[in-house]
Amino acid sequence: MNRNRKIPKEVIALFDKYIENNVRSLHKEDAIKMLMTEFGLDHEQAQNMFETFDKDKNGIMSIWEFQQFYMCAGTCIPDIVAKFQEIDKDGSGRLDVEEAREGLKSLKTATGRTLTDREIEFFIQTTGSDDKSIDLGHFTNLMYRLKLYKADAPTTNIHA
The missing domain is CATH 1.10.238.10 (EF-hand)
Structure with missing residues (x-):
């Protein structure tokens, strides 16, 4: 079963611009950079969003956690x-x-x-x-x- 089928294409395309080696997760610094670049947030706002949506509190934003952010905030x-x-x-x-x-x-x-x-x-x-x-x-x-x-x-x- 293809797990990506449930994630909207625009979410995958946006997230994939920041990943390395096909690993669909971003360390905190990379996720914050993405949130600042793609959504116009300042550093403090991006950090707050990261901390809110890093549901498992592991310091990494998965594609699934990013999808939650995108569903709540989007454009x-x-x-x-x-x-x-x-x-x-x-x-x-x-x-x-x-x-x-x-x-x-x-x-x-x-x-x-x-x-x-x-x-x-x-x-x-x-x-x-x-x-x-x-x-x-x-x-x-x-x-x-x-x-x-x-x-x-x-x-x-x-x-x-």
Whole structure:
């Protein structure tokens, strides 16, 4: 069975530009370089994305982990970063509970509906770190979970 069949061709093509010896995995430095080059992230943002999507925490991004990133962010990453920075009022690189609460209240789903207080609290509880703050990587996952945009679309449906 061909394992590559389930991975979209554009994901493979992008990832394969950075691999060596047909090994479909990237060490942390190479993965960060790819995320910066291909998605316009700065070093800190790329490192945060790497740490979020390196699910097994082995310091290597596999093609499968990259596919997860691509499914969540795709070509929409500039819009996600811009929305995150807009919500991150103190510029700390993390959304504290209050910033997250206010930011999520300002978003509308693709159907035009705002999130309920109960939904917002659920997402803060299940998305954040132990202190309930949310970094860019987890924010990206959250936007995907909320289905506020399609990751493979050239433009987002994130509404403020």
